[in-house]
Amino acid sequence: MKIEFKTVDEYIASFPNDVQQILLQVRKTILAHAPDATEGIAYGMPAYKLKGKPLVYFGGYQKHIGFYATTTGHEQFEDQLAPYKQGKGSVQFPLKQQIPYELIVKMVEYRVAEILKKLK
Incomplete structure (x- = not known):
């Protein structure tokens, strides 16, 4: 049975x-x-929005x-993300x-700037 987090x-x-400590640090880094950004749960994981627009998400496995960090957030850091397993808009x-x-x-700051630029 899947747990629905609130x-x-x-x-x-x-x-x-040990994983909690890493997740807490990721959260602290984002905030x-x-x-x-507003914090919530989306797709069963921590989700952050800025001015109503998706900013970033993270999950523990x-x-x-x-x-x-969405597709654009990952494309911008393609070289730095190269050592990690990736999917479209995701990295492990x-x-x-x-x-x-x-x-x-860097990814969070990029996404913040991207969202604010689009809203101008």
Whole structure:
């Protein structure tokens, strides 16, 4: 039976302690660089919107952290994301490797600027 999470806290709490710490840091990184973003759950994972537009999402898995910055957010960082397994608009950061928080910062900042530019 699939669990329906109502809050990001509830979602993060469902993981083992070591993964919780990584998810909390990803969350903190997003909110530090998109302070006006709203936080919620979409597609069963933490989701962030800026001015009503999708900003980024992340999710915890058994062997990786999934990060979703939409297709444009990933295209912009194609070279830096090359070492990681990817899908259209998604990347997998293995739990056995250092999570590239600085890259997450760049991706979030890019998406914020992209959304704000489109709204002008």
